[in-house]
Amino acid sequence: MNTYYRPVLHIEKSNSERVANIIGYASLVAMVLYLLLKWSSLPAQVAAHFNAAGEVDRWGSKYELLILPVIAILITFFMELIERYPHVHNYPERLCEANVHAFYLNSRQMLNYMKNIINMLFAFLVYESIEISVSDDIALGLPFGLFLFALFVVMIWKIIVSTKIK
Numbered sequence: 001m002n003t004y005y006r007p008v009l010h011i012e013k014s015n016s017e018r019v020a021n022i023i024g025y026a027s028l029v030a031m032v033l034y035l036l037l038k039w040s041s042l043p044a045q046v047a048a049h050f051n052a053a054g055e056v057d058r059w060g061s062k063y064e065l066l067i068l069p070v071i072a073i074l075i076t077f078f079m080e081l082i083e084r085y086p087h088v089h090n091y092p093e094r095l096c097e098a099n100v101h102a103f104y105l106n107s108r109q110m111l112n113y114m115k116n117i118i119n120m121l122f123a124f125l126v127y128e129s130i131e132i133s134v135s136d137d138i139a140l141g142l143p144f145g146l147f148l149f150a151l152f153v154v155m156i157w158k159i160i161v162s163t164k165i166k
Contacts, residue, residue, distance in 0.1 A: 011105055028072055035066075054144055068122050083112055107162070110155065121147040124147060
């Protein structure tokens with residue numbers, strides 16, 4: 001199927017995509033609200049960077065925390081935009097009219113799930129940066145690794161699914 005003449009299909013979002021969006025957007029809103037609620041009580045210096053072990057290796061201005069929601073909102077905006085146009089995604093040469101629906105849905109779902117996991121990851125990072133800055137905690141902990149693991153699981157799962165589409 002020629003890249004320039006792929007059909008534009010309007011595929012309804014699945015229930016899992018709707019649930020993922022609810023969780024992801026709720027995480028995004030919670031991140032912003034939590035940051036706003038805690039802003040006045042934050043110290044001047046907050047945890048700004050973590051090493052591979054999840055330990056703070058750089059402290060920075062509390063204004064650096066504003067970068068995370070901005071990046072999360074930009075990622076969400078652009079991934080949502082790309083998600084809406086699956087006909088422009090990259091597909092193998094075996095894409096044809098018989099399997100185009102399956103490829104589009106699989107690709108869109110991968111973007112959707114990853115976008116929402118990223119939102120949860122960024123919300124967690126803001127939460128942890130704030131909590132580490134106002135307490136004796138010194139490391140990110142297990143949830144950070146679980147979010148990264150979930151991202152890779154989704155990618156691998158959806159790539160495997162795409163290889164099985166005939």
